[in-house]
Amino acid sequence: MANARARNQRLPPEVNRALFVRNLPFQISSDDMYDIFGKYGAIRQIRVGTTKETRGTAYVVYEDIYDSKMACDHLSGFNVANRYLIVLYYNPQRMGKKVGTKEQEEQLRAMQTKHGVDGQQHKEAK
Numbered sequence: 001m002a003n004a005r006a007r008n009q010r011l012p013p014e015v016n017r018a019l020f021v022r023n024l025p026f027q028i029s030s031d032d033m034y035d036i037f038g039k040y041g042a043i044r045q046i047r048v049g050t051t052k053e054t055r056g057t058a059y060v061v062y063e064d065i066y067d068s069k070m071a072c073d074h075l076s077g078f079n080v081a082n083r084y085l086i087v088l089y090y091n092p093q094r095m096g097k098k099v100g101t102k103e104q105e106e107q108l109r110a111m112q113t114k115h116g117v118d119g120q121q122h123k124e125a126k
Contacts, residue, residue: 017044017068018090021058024048025081032080033058040074041067059090 019037033046042063049057062068068089076087112118 011065011069014089014091015065015069015072016089017062017065019060019062019068019072020088020090021060021075022056022086022088023083024056024058024085025083026055028058028080033060036075036078036080037071040071 028048030046030048033048034043037043037046037060040062043060044063045059045061047059049055060068060071062071072087072089075085078085078087
């Protein structure tokens with residue numbers, strides 16, 4: 001009965017079927033991931049990071065959005081091999097390309113030029 005009531009509730013807009021998992025042990029296997037995340041529902045896909053930049057991360061995609069919400073609620077902070085998992089809903093805007101410092105400085109200079117400021121503090125003339 002409680003499960004049926006939970007399925008009728010309205011979910012927040014950030015909730016979706018794909019989860020992004022961080023702080024995983026580097027040696028974790030896909031089978032271990034299926035064991036941990038499969039308890040909360042049918043899984044469509046799991047992608048574990050294997051490159052130097054993506055080790056310790058994974059994407060888990062559930063068949064049902066409610067299973068994804070349950071997994072995120074229950075597994076965020078779960079201890080696996082003395083590491084606490086960070087489980088987030090996948091957000092493509094947030095996961096997009098990271099802007100480097102050089103690009104940020106170029107954007108700042110362009111905005112300063114556009115608005116007619118030089119970025120320096122000036123003392124007011126009395």
